[in-house]
Amino acid sequence: MKTNTILELTVKNHSGVMMHVCSLFARRVFNVDGVLCLPTGDVTKSRLWLRVKEDLRLEQMILQLQKLEDVLAVRRHGASHAVFERIGEYFRE
Amino acid sequence: MKYTGAEIIIKLLERHGIRQIAGIPGGANLPMYDALSQSECIRHILARHEQGAGFIAQGQARVTGRPAVFFATSGPGATNAISAVADAKLDSIPIICITGQVPQDMIGTDAFQEIDTYGLSVPITKHNYFARSAKELFEIIPDAFRVAISGRPGPIWIDVPKDVQMALVEFDEWPKNGVADNNFSLDMQSIQDAATIINEAKRPIVYVGGGAIHSEASESVQALIEKLNAPTVMTLMGLGALPSRHPLSLGMLGMHAAPFTNHALEECDALIALGARFDDRATGKVAQFCPDAKIVHVDIDASELNKIKNAKIGIVADLDDAIEALSPLIDSKEADEWNDRIEQLKGEYPMYMPDLVDPTSAYGIIDHVAGMLEGETYITTDVGQHQMRVAQAYPFEYPRQWLTSGGLGTMGFGLPAAIGAALEKPEATVVCFTGDGSILMNIQELITAVEENLNVKIFVCNNNSLGLVHQQQDLFYEKRIFAANYSRAVDFVKIAEGFQMDSFDLGTCVDPMSLIANALAKPGPALINVPINVYHKVFPMVPPGGANKEMLLRDRVTARTMNQIKQ
Ligand SMILES: Cc1ncc(C[n+]2csc(CCOP(=O)(O)OP(=O)(O)O)c2C)c(N)n1
Ligand SMILES: [Mg+2]
Numbered sequence: 001m002k003t004n005t006i007l008e009l010t011v012k013n014h015s016g017v018m019m020h021v022c023s024l025f026a027r028r029v030f031n032v033d034g035v036l037c038l039p040t041g042d043v044t045k046s047r048l049w050l051r052v053k054e055d056l057r058l059e060q061m062i063l064q065l066q067k068l069e070d071v072l073a074v075r076r077h078g079a080s081h082a083v084f085e086r087i088g089e090y091f092r093e
Numbered sequence: 094m095k096y097t098g099a100e101i102i103i104k105l106l107e108r109h110g111i112r113q114i115a116g117i118p119g120g121a122n123l124p125m126y127d128a129l130s131q132s133e134c135i136r137h138i139l140a141r142h143e144q145g146a147g148f149i150a151q152g153q154a155r156v157t158g159r160p161a162v163f164f165a166t167s168g169p170g171a172t173n174a175i176s177a178v179a180d181a182k183l184d185s186i187p188i189i190c191i192t193g194q195v196p197q198d199m200i201g202t203d204a205f206q207e208i209d210t211y212g213l214s215v216p217i218t219k220h221n222y223f224a225r226s227a228k229e230l231f232e233i234i235p236d237a238f239r240v241a242i243s244g245r246p247g248p249i250w251i252d253v254p255k256d257v258q259m260a261l262v263e264f265d266e267w268p269k270n271g272v273a274d275n276n277f278s279l280d281m282q283s284i285q286d287a288a289t290i291i292n293e294a295k296r297p298i299v300y301v302g303g304g305a306i307h308s309e310a311s312e313s314v315q316a317l318i319e320k321l322n323a324p325t326v327m328t329l330m331g332l333g334a335l336p337s338r339h340p341l342s343l344g345m346l347g348m349h350a351a352p353f354t355n356h357a358l359e360e361c362d363a364l365i366a367l368g369a370r371f372d373d374r375a376t377g378k379v380a381q382f383c384p385d386a387k388i389v390h391v392d393i394d395a396s397e398l399n400k401i402k403n404a405k406i407g408i409v410a411d412l413d414d415a416i417e418a419l420s421p422l423i424d425s426k427e428a429d430e431w432n433d434r435i436e437q438l439k440g441e442y443p444m445y446m447p448d449l450v451d452p453t454s455a456y457g458i459i460d461h462v463a464g465m466l467e468g469e470t471y472i473t474t475d476v477g478q479h480q481m482r483v484a485q486a487y488p489f490e491y492p493r494q495w496l497t498s499g500g501l502g503t504m505g506f507g508l509p510a511a512i513g514a515a516l517e518k519p520e521a522t523v524v525c526f527t528g529d530g531s532i533l534m535n536i537q538e539l540i541t542a543v544e545e546n547l548n549v550k551i552f553v554c555n556n557n558s559l560g561l562v563h564q565q566q567d568l569f570y571e572k573r574i575f576a577a578n579y580s581r582a583v584d585f586v587k588i589a590e591g592f593q594m595d596s597f598d599l600g601t602c603v604d605p606m607s608l609i610a611n612a613l614a615k616p617g618p619a620l621i622n623v624p625i626n627v628y629h630k631v632f633p634m635v636p637p638g639g640a641n642k643e644m645l646l647r648d649r650v651t652a653r654t655m656n657q658i659k660q
Binding site (some may be wrong): 015 | 116211216219223240394395396
């Protein structure tokens with residue numbers, strides 16, 4: 001089984017950002033199975049967390065993300081990052 | 094100062110140096126058109142289809158290297174513009190499409206001519222904007238220019254609702270113009286490593302792409318090549334970076350390259366890729382492309398490095414800057430066995446262009462027109478066999494002389510792109526080599542060329558067929574020609590007359606050379622019909638998906654024709 005990777009994106013806080021990011025993954029048929037987005041303390045910025053599968057194409061996806069005008073920074077974390085673990089509680093049936 | 098949003102757009106475009114805008118008006122962009130009508134320095138060119146307007150802008154941007162703007166209304170105006178913008182994305186052309194949109198209080202109501210322009214333009218632009226207020230235009234317009242030309246250039250789309258165009262804003266000063274970001278720092282270690290590989294190479298080949306054109310690096314590329322005495326191949330987009338007649342030029346590589354070009358690549362031990370992206374039409378089957386070569390790859394777009402083929406050394410930089418840093422570290426080389434080997438390959442695997450001496454033949458028309466053109470000239474094409482023949486046969490001299498739809502391969506590009514080029518270069522001759530299929534896709538722009546009295550000469554290479562499709566079916570689908578030939582032939586000479594354009598027919602004339610000379614000599618637009626035999630194919634051809642060394646050199650006799658011959 002492929003392991004997860006957590007991506008932490010700092011993005012400009014405006015309405016088109018989510019669309020730019022999600023559309024990038026969708027049109028390259030790269031599955032994103034978790035998305036979290038909230039404004040940061042700074043009103044001009046938001047933080048976007050993505051959970052994706054580790055894949056040979058991930059390097060290329062990150063480079064493509066960095067090319068988006070509204071994406072200010074991309075950080076890569078391992079599968080064990082707490083952010084999706086903790087929020088997982090709200091997603092159980 | 095007090096201006097409406099529409100006036101702010103026009104004034105900011107003026108301030109960014111925009112002087113000619115192609116477009117088509119409609120309900121949702123009328124305030125912008127009203128403001129444009131009052132501009133003293135911007136001319137409007139009324140296109141006949143928004144795709145035409147978009148390709149006119151592309152023609153402008155491709156010959157100047159500067160951003161060009163075009164206008165369309167909401168809904169169908171926006172959807173018509175899409176192909177031209179998508180085409181600019183794939184070829185990294187800085188155009189800015191500004192569309193009107195229904196007023197914000199009607200957005201989301203399925204209002205008349207409402208479409209999600211912002212959403213539609215996401216995957217086909219470098220960046221796109223939706224203006225929520227007239228004030229935002231002060232940021233959006235300069236930013237659009239900045240993004241269009243920073244790093245790897247690309248198209249921008251700005252969608253402006255009608256209420257934003259009409260809103261009045263009071264303000265004190267104009268914002269600063271958008272200029273290109275210049276935040277690239279060169280990694281000197283990789284430059285050093287690249288130099289080591291290049292200096293150690295025994296059989297280097299330089300592989301030049303469109304990036305050399307965009308970064309205005311052709312002079313430094315040429316100096317580097319000469320210092321190295323390295324044979325050089327160009328991509329379709331890179332043609333013109335090095336003059337075709339340059340002794341080190343091996344012309345275009347890939348699917349329709351000269352046989353010796355692809356064979357030389359087989360043997361190289363270092364491939365120096367400059368602003369090229371290893372497109373499948375250039376590389377053929379990637380695993381077998383330059384099998385023995387260490388690759389040095391310079392590109393301004395980090396995502397291009399290692400995307401298709403792993404580079405030994407990758408350098409993210411503006412090409413001109415990178416070569417400036419690299420050159421002093423490179424040892425000059427005299428011509429050696431490798432250059433001899435190249436000459437030998439040229440003799441063993443020559444390029445063959447049939448009937449070149451006949452000005453009415455598929456290759457001959459290109460060669461003869463080239464020979465007769467004088468002074469500054471620009472060449473556009475459409476998409477198909479005629480395009481590949483021009484790429485193979487035309488003796489390009491300088492960068493930006495060659496305008497073709499590379500990445501998207503959009504039929505309909507040639508005529509409006511020629512119009513755009515001629516608008517920017519009124520003293521030059523602009524020749525459009527088109528096909529009978531392609532010209533029909535934007536034929537309405539014939540009248541735009543006439544109205545503007547542009548020096549555009551359109552050669553319709555007329556095989557009454559979608560020739561490249563015909564060729565593929567004939568070669569790879571056991572001659573099952575389907576949906577490629579037209580059952581009725583269009584009379585393009587009459588069509589041109591209907592558009593009030595001078596027209597000529599090479600098919601019925603007695604003296605082809607003087608006909609071509611006449612068509613070129615008279616200032617203003619002209620259309621020349623050039624009948625071409627549909628069975629005359631473009632060779633060599635690498636079968637799609639095949640390795641470059643597997644190119645077909647001539648019509649192979651298939652099993653089926655063999656049977657026919659036996660019977
Ligand atoms: C808009 C568009 N539709 C379809 C194609 C596929 N296609 C590529 S070449 C070609 C034939 C072009 O015919 P023509 O313009 O007559 O050129 P020829 O090959 O005959 O020289 C077609 C249909 C394309 N490239 N662009
Ligand atoms: Mg044709």
